[in-house]
Amino acid sequence: MTQTLSKPTExxxxxxxxxxxxxxxxxxxxxxxxxxRNVKHIARNPEMLFQAVSLPIVLLxxxxxxxxxAITVPDLPYVDYLVxxxxxxxxxxxxxxxxxxxxxxxxxxxxxxxxxxxxAGPAVLVGHVVSGVLRAGISLVITVAIGLAVGFRPAGGxxxxxxxxxxxxxxxxxxxxxxxxxxxxxxxxxxxxxxxMIIVFLPYASSALVPTGSMPGVxxxxxxxxPVTVLIDxxxxxVNGTGAGSDGWLALAWWSVITVAAAALAVRKFHQRAKS
Amino acid sequence: xxxxxxxxxxxxxxxxxxxxxxxxxxxxVARGTMFxxxxxxxxxxxxxxxxxxxxxxxxxxxVTVNGHDVAGxxxxxxxxxxxxxxxxxxxxxxxxRENLEMMARLFHLSKxxxxxxxxxxxxxxxxxxxxTRPVKTYSGGMRxxxxxxxxxxxxxxxxxxxxxxxxxxxxxxxxxxxxxxxxLDGGTTILLTTQYLEEADQLADRIAVIDKGHVxxxxxxxxxxxxxxxxxxxxxxxxxxxxxxxxxIIGGVLLxxxxxxxxDEQARVRRVLNLVHDAGFEPSxxxxxxxxxxDVFHTLTGTAxxxx
Numbered sequence: 001m002t003q004t005l006s007k008p009t010e011x012x013x014x015x016x017x018x019x020x021x022x023x024x025x026x027x028x029x030x031x032x033x034x035x036x037r038n039v040k041h042i043a044r045n046p047e048m049l050f051q052a053v054s055l056p057i058v059l060l061x062x063x064x065x066x067x068x069x070a071i072t073v074p075d076l077p078y079v080d081y082l083v084x085x086x087x088x089x090x091x092x093x094x095x096x097x098x099x100x101x102x103x104x105x106x107x108x109x110x111x112x113x114x115x116x117x118x119x120a121g122p123a124v125l126v127g128h129v130v131s132g133v134l135r136a137g138i139s140l141v142i143t144v145a146i147g148l149a150v151g152f153r154p155a156g157g158x159x160x161x162x163x164x165x166x167x168x169x170x171x172x173x174x175x176x177x178x179x180x181x182x183x184x185x186x187x188x189x190x191x192x193x194x195x196x197m198i199i200v201f202l203p204y205a206s207s208a209l210v211p212t213g214s215m216p217g218v219x220x221x222x223x224x225x226x227p228v229t230v231l232i233d234x235x236x237x238x239v240n241g242t243g244a245g246s247d248g249w250l251a252l253a254w255w256s257v258i259t260v261a262a263a264a265l266a267v268r269k270f271h272q273r274a275k276s
Numbered sequence: 277x278x279x280x281x282x283x284x285x286x287x288x289x290x291x292x293x294x295x296x297x298x299x300x301x302x303x304x305v306a307r308g309t310m311f312x313x314x315x316x317x318x319x320x321x322x323x324x325x326x327x328x329x330x331x332x333x334x335x336x337x338x339v340t341v342n343g344h345d346v347a348g349x350x351x352x353x354x355x356x357x358x359x360x361x362x363x364x365x366x367x368x369x370x371x372x373r374e375n376l377e378m379m380a381r382l383f384h385l386s387k388x389x390x391x392x393x394x395x396x397x398x399x400x401x402x403x404x405x406x407x408t409r410p411v412k413t414y415s416g417g418m419r420x421x422x423x424x425x426x427x428x429x430x431x432x433x434x435x436x437x438x439x440x441x442x443x444x445x446x447x448x449x450x451x452x453x454x455x456x457x458x459x460l461d462g463g464t465t466i467l468l469t470t471q472y473l474e475e476a477d478q479l480a481d482r483i484a485v486i487d488k489g490h491v492x493x494x495x496x497x498x499x500x501x502x503x504x505x506x507x508x509x510x511x512x513x514x515x516x517x518x519x520x521x522x523x524x525i526i527g528g529v530l531l532x533x534x535x536x537x538x539x540d541e542q543a544r545v546r547r548v549l550n551l552v553h554d555a556g557f558e559p560s561x562x563x564x565x566x567x568x569x570x571d572v573f574h575t576l577t578g579t580a581x582x583x584x
């Protein structure tokens with residue numbers, strides 16, 4: 001590369017235009033810009049999304065055709081039971097790349113630069129979370145499409161689906177804020193990969209793949225009441241039109257609290273990291 | 277041009293637990309000048325820059341940057357500064373242009389202003405050809421130039437460069453120096469940290485030598501060189517081991533197999549050579565030289581076997 005750095009005689013240009021807007025307006029703009037950044041990452045790095053949905057798809061085919069015949073669930077064909085659970089598992093898989101992405105930003109120089117700029121630093125977390133929720137949406141569409149191809153016939157109707165999608169969006173927001181928090185906590189990118197596994201495995205200890213009825217007492221009590229099970233049961237009931245009952249409200253409450261708490265923890269951790 | 281200091285630090289202290297990283301750093305950087313903070317790894321250079329650029333709070337002392345108190349309104353200070361840290365602070369998956377536009381938007385320029393500014397900076401830092409490629413395909417020198425371009429988006433009056441050329445090949449380093457000099461010509465005040473004496477010598481108006489958390493000497497390159505004597509006698513021995521033993525006798529600064537002694541009067545040359553001879557050592561080369569910043573550095577920071 002030749003170095004035709006312009007001659008010193010060319011006095012450096014006109015000063016750039018002054019910054020625009022109020023602090024609130026600027027903060028919203030920072031979020032928009034950084035959401036845009038992370039959305040571009042999805043397009044530039046499609047393997048990330050592919051990895052996140054490939055395993056749930058394998059599980060879907062495995063459970064649908066190999067194990068499914070041996071599993072009976074009350075009131076529903078097994079495939080209708082299975083697909084909502086796998087949607088949730090797929091969302092959990094997407095969260096690992098968020099944990100790693102946040103950790104990479106914080107351990108590299110990028111966030112350091114952001115902190116030295118007159119901008120809202122935690123907007124970088126918002127960028128990761130929103131693009132995470134977007135990836136969750138894409139993996140939902142893929143999982144449902146393949147589900148439909150292998151016999152998934154949800155009877156929930158439009159209202160049921162809208163309710164389910166609303167709950168899943170809230171769940172995804174919670175999961176990705178937890179991911180952002182874990183990423184901000186991790187000291188290294190490698191460590192972040194390990195922490196991300198927590199989110200991946202939580203949905204397995206739920207009613208995602210099999211009903212809890214056959215589990216031993218103590219385990220069943222835990223699994224039945226953990227927030228992922230509550231959410232899956234509610235989503236499953238909504239899309240299949242079997243009535244979510246109290247599960248819907250319970251899931252809403254659980255994941256609202258988790259989202260708010262995880263967001264607060266993530267932002268706090270982000271600021272703490274600045275001090276060292 | 278406004279007169280006075282663009283950066284003033286008084287008595288900066290910072291500790292991590294029992295470990296005192298800064299034990300009282302004083303700095304005054306005049307407007308429109310380049311100031312180099314020179315010191316070995318772990319001397320406290322980066323910590324100082326992090327405090328001056330609002331990234332870190334000091335335990336004690338005060339800092340003003342372009343008239344703003346760093347402990348007070350951080351956002352106001354941040355609007356006055358640019359920072360290029362040791363790690364390249366750009367997004368690897370985005371292109372050079374996208375990085376510049378994103379950063380410009382984060383400085384709250386309008387969309388069209390951000391575009392125009394990116395175009396201008398890509399040209400100025402010789403990145404037009406590479407502007408549509410993702411940064412992960414860039415060479416080290418290109419990354420640093422992009423990094424510097426990002427720091428210059430708002431044409432800040434004060435720029436901090438933390439080891440801007442560490443890890444670059446000589447050609448890229450020269451490119452970087454040219455770019456930095458150009459910013460200085462444009463009126464930017466620059467504080468640069470470096471481990472390279474040559475870099476400080478080449479670029480800086482004033483140099484502060486920092487060691488173990490405080491400034492041990494400050495002045496122009498010429499002033500600092502004068503501090504270690506007008507000339508130096510350099511004796512090179514057959515082995516480093518021999519040099520160490522010779523340094524025990526004649527004092528001076530040890531650099532590999534070479535011992536360098538300050539010469540304040542001509543008679544000292546004879547005395548030194550006699551001492552060496554009497555002790556049974558024969559230097560393989562003898563040279564009388566102007567002091568380099570190397571000598572300054574090693575004399576002031578007391579590295580190696582300085583005894584004189």
